[in-house]
Amino acid sequence: VETSDDPRWIRSREAILTAARALLVRDGPPGVTHRRVAEQAGVGRATVYRHWPQPEQLLLEAMSGVDLPFFRDLVTPVRGWLRRQLRIVADEFAMPEVMAVAAIMLQGPGGDPQMAERREAMIATVTDRLGIALTLAVTEGELENSGDPGDAVALLTGPILYRTSAQSGTVSDNLIEQLIESLGTWRPQPD
Amino acid sequence: VETSDDPRWIRSREAILTAARALLVRDGPPGVTHRRVAEQAGVGRATVYRHWPQPEQLLLEAMSGVDLPFFRDLVTPVRGWLRRQLRIVADEFAMPEVMAVAAIMLQGPGGDPQMAERREAMIATVTDRLGIALTLAVTEGELENSGDPGDAVALLTGPILYRTSAQSGTVSDNLIEQLIESLGTWRPQPD
Numbered sequence: 275v276e277t278s279d280d281p282r283w284i285r286s287r288e289a290i291l292t293a294a295r296a297l298l299v300r301d302g303p304p305g306v307t308h309r310r311v312a313e314q315a316g317v318g319r320a321t322v323y324r325h326w327p328q329p330e331q332l333l334l335e336a337m338s339g340v341d342l343p344f345f346r347d348l349v350t351p352v353r354g355w356l357r358r359q360l361r362i363v364a365d366e367f368a369m370p371e372v373m374a375v376a377a378i379m380l381q382g383p384g385g386d387p388q389m390a391e392r393r394e395a396m397i398a399t400v401t402d403r404l405g406i407a408l409t410l411a412v413t414e415g416e417l418e419n420s421g422d423p424g425d426a427v428a429l430l431t432g433p434i435l436y437r438t439s440a441q442s443g444t445v446s447d448n449l450i451e452q453l454i455e456s457l458g459t460w461r462p463q464p465d
Numbered sequence: 466v467e468t469s470d471d472p473r474w475i476r477s478r479e480a481i482l483t484a485a486r487a488l489l490v491r492d493g494p495p496g497v498t499h500r501r502v503a504e505q506a507g508v509g510r511a512t513v514y515r516h517w518p519q520p521e522q523l524l525l526e527a528m529s530g531v532d533l534p535f536f537r538d539l540v541t542p543v544r545g546w547l548r549r550q551l552r553i554v555a556d557e558f559a560m561p562e563v564m565a566v567a568a569i570m571l572q573g574p575g576g577d578p579q580m581a582e583r584r585e586a587m588i589a590t591v592t593d594r595l596g597i598a599l600t601l602a603v604t605e606g607e608l609e610n611s612g613d614p615g616d617a618v619a620l621l622t623g624p625i626l627y628r629t630s631a632q633s634g635t636v637s638d639n640l641i642e643q644l645i646e647s648l649g650t651w652r653p654q655p656d
Contacts, residue, residue, distance in 0.1 A: 393631065397631060424632060424634070425639075425640050427632070428627045428628045428632060428640070429643060429644075432623030432624035432626060432627030432628070433619040433620050433623035435623060436618075436619045436623030437619045440584065440622075441618070441619060443615070449619070452612075452616065452620060456644075456647030
């Protein structure tokens with residue numbers, strides 16, 4: 275039987291993760307299914323299930339190894355960039371596959387320590403990116419005060435996750451504006 | 466063996482729920498443990514586990530049968546009432562027992578349909594209460610526009626759940642002020 279020390283076990287694990295990340299980058303989270311990953315990696319579907327019994331575990335692990343498609347490519351004005359980024363996040367988290375990852379994100383302390391570590395790494399990345407963006411917004415005179423980046427992540431991401439999971443609904447453009455407004459006092463910008 | 470049609474099975478289920486609700490009202494969510502509920506109901510702990518293998522399932526079901534201790538006893542000024550209610554919610558959801566219920570709340574579509582039904586009932590209750598509160602705030606001249614009650618629930622509850630679960634942190638009074646501000650434009654009130 276295969277064990278975690280078996281070189282074949284390690285090789286198949288690496289091949290599956292590489293395939294999952296390729297699909298994630300090409301097709302987004304919905305592309306990361308056990309069937310497609312098995313095909314892409316050239317292994318049997320049962321092998322994928324042995325490594326990752328739950329599809330969301332595989333997706334979360336694949337996501338932790340790629341440049342997250344959230345809050346990237348910062349440009350000014352920051353407010354417009356933030357609006358576009360939040361639209362992407364809201365649309366992604368409306369998809370069941372990504373929502374399953376969100377459920378892991380929101381499990382809190384306890385639960386699988388490896389998952390917790392990945393979750394913390396993802397949140398740290400998003401917090402860093404938002405912190406830089408809000409500092410830029412203050413420097414550019416768009417925003418009065420950048421506040422705490424951790425609070426900003428909670429204020430922006432919390433309601434989106436709540437809407438798509440607990441409320442099973444979609445995030446309107448109007449709600450996105452309210453999220454942006456919740457960060458602080460924005461100054462009107464010249465067009 | 467007991468089945469769900471067995472009168473003894475139904476009686477023990479009812480006795481356990483009654484006990485769980487009594488403990489919930491008296492001691493809050495941390496009081497609802499399998500051990501204490503078994504003692505209070507006068508049944509063996511194994512019987513409680515047979516009905517509800519997971520403690521959070523029992524807590525959620527108990528919570529669905531009592532008047533939720535959130536956003537009750539509305540008074541003016543609404544802003545001060547809201548501040549106190551959010552402090553209570555934030556402190557409750559910082560407790561692991563309640564966080565486990567929050568994880569069920571955030572599972573989204575799919576998952577146990579009975580749990581989903583209870584979750585929807587709880588969210589509907591909170592949405593109604595907040596809707597009434599924000600309408601009162603507008604009537605009293607505290608708030609300019611009450612907005613959508615569903616959005617208000619997401620804007621207030623989402624960041625609190627995100628902070629206590631995903632970020633494993635506590636909700637500061639400053640963050641609570643930001644949550645309240647996110648609902649719209651509040652007018653300064655005379656002291």
